[in-house]
Amino acid sequence: MHPMGLRPTQESPASEYGSGLAEMPAALLAVVDPDSVSMAAETHLRILIADDQTLVRKAVRLLLESHAGWRVCGEAADGREAIDQTRELHPDVVIMDLSMPNMDGLEATRAIHASFPDTQILILTLHHFPHLAKVVQRAGAQGCVLKSDSNRYLIPAVSSLSNSQPFFAA
Secondary structure (H helix, E strand, C coil): CCCCCEEECCCCCHHHHCCCHHHCCHHHCEEECHHHHHHHHHCCEEEEEECCCHHHHHHHHHHHHCCCCEEEEEEECCHHHHHHHHHHHCCCEEEECCCCCCCCHHHHHHHHHHHCCCCEEEEEECCCCCCHHHHHHHHCCCEEEEHHHHHHHHHHHHHHHHCCCCEECC
16 A cells, blocks of 8 residues: 555556556555545645755755655745745745855744744754743744754654644754
């Protein structure tokens, strides 16, 4: 059984579905199994990634999109772009770097939290300093994870925020 509730169509020949399908492998021809899809359709989480480093954004995207039901709806390279993308795309969760050009992550977090209070914001940063959790919470973030711990904590952090539960691992 496919994780999204799809199953190969073994019962019906591909030719019944129209031209060109007869050449397709059976594994690519699928029908929906309604018993296993209901939750997948309801748990679609939209995520925006804001980080000035393209490589970090791509790696975070790969990690997040490996989780069923999660989709990265946009990327931003600085704080101003993160605000614009949030206004345009209405993500459920914003993953925000602290150190970015044009506008830093704390200032962008304050602006997003003020305008979109239902959007959950997770700080993902290289910087660890005393009282980091308090500083980002005051700015409006609901969570914080160090980039060095992202393989271990990023998925649980996003999952917690998606349920309106804070997550601080920094």
